[in-house]
Amino acid sequence: MPNTEFSPSIDSRPTYGGLVSQGAAPAIMVADEAGAQALADLAASDASVMDHAHVVLVGCGAATLGDVKPVALYETPDLAAATPLVTQLLNDARMGTQLYLAGSEGLMGHVSALAIAAGMPVEEIQMEHRGSIARRMQCVHCKGITEDVTTDPFICSHCGLTLFVRDHFSRRLGVFQGVCVDAETPGDVPETVEIQA
């Protein structure tokens, strides 16, 4: 399964160019179960990319990587558990370190926000979308974040407002923006549909 093609949207909507090996440079790689296959494909294209790579797997085990052997491999149950580990790796990293992210938009958005906070230019982050097209959404009203949103509109898991799924994305926070869908006419809520790629 290749990198997901998203339909054209506003210019600011993130797009993912797919992973391209930058050679045997120091690297941090973060992937979920679907994204792990992109890392395996990357290693198959250039085995040396794993020579100095620290791989953080989120919600899956080493077996998902097959026989790919990075210098260090960390297994974490979820993004919350992966966050301090990835932050530590970014803080210890030197200039020239490459960052490869693969999997859901929620994972890539969250980790790229950590990398931007660590001073990394966003255009230097390699990303490849695999698997679920569920989004990580921030409610612009209460600022709470709802994970794994697959429908539009959806209910904010924090304040309960019905939110319209926008393509507007905060790179600082790594989340799409959700805006109250019935603010002008309370109760007038459009039909719920599945989010499309």
Added chain:
Amino acid sequence: MKLALKVTEVEQLSPLVKRFRFEDPTGASLPVFSGGAHITVEMPEGEIIRRNSYSLISDPYDGSAYEIAIRREDKGRGGSVYMHTKVSEGDEITVSAPANLFQLDLRARKHVLIAGGIGITPFLSQLKQLDMEQKPYELHYAARSREEAAGIKLLPQAAHVHVHISEEGARMDLGAILDGQPLGTHVYTCGPEGLIAAVADQAARLGWPKASVHSEAFTAPPPGEPFEVVIASTGETVHVKADQSLLEALEAAKVEIEYSCRGGGCGRCQTKVTACDGRILHNDHWLSEDERAAQKDIMPCMSRFKGTRLELDL
């Protein structure tokens, strides 16, 4: 915006470098700026007005004065010599409001500042800003001799301020400076073109992203052979003298044209070429290789012309 100021201090920092302090004659506060900003100073002499841009070296948050440091260039077109020989305390002087083409990227986790010679000047205001914002930085200042290193007097004594005097055998080692910097570091270079290229080259070899590498070169318009341009809207012919830039010749002929940096870096004076029979001598840092080759645009602050006809869309 132009500011009519008064010269309140002139200090000889080194045999070739003088520091100037300008204040509002009524004591009013001046617009504050950001580290790395410059002002354009007007130098009227006889019929001509020279305008040179100089980096501000004073505290960006201090509106009581602007300070600049100027190196005397005896082979230049006369601006720095004018400042060194004709300007003294108590004189009136006209300057532009500050503009910045060399600002810090405050998203960086750490800043590495590399100066060669008089290229120290923009960093003097930047490090005041970095101190104020409590951002980690290190400064490396390379000069030939201690006597020539005018910046030493203006730099704080601190563990993260490094002076490299080549005459004393302490040459700057760019590999050692750049290797192993933490992720999120940005590097800024100001000085000779060779130093700027060497830093960019070393950073690329260490895998630094291009977006983390910044530079500013001080460029003055080079003199050259005289030439003529035609103004498309009026048909008027403007003569450009050997020691005059095209921008200066247009200004002298009262042709309206915008400008800012006067050093080929900001893009403000970019002008369309409507006819070109000859070769544009591009001396700017603004146009791309393709744009240069196309000969459809010229930066009048820096570039010259060799040929039979150059017509400008002015």
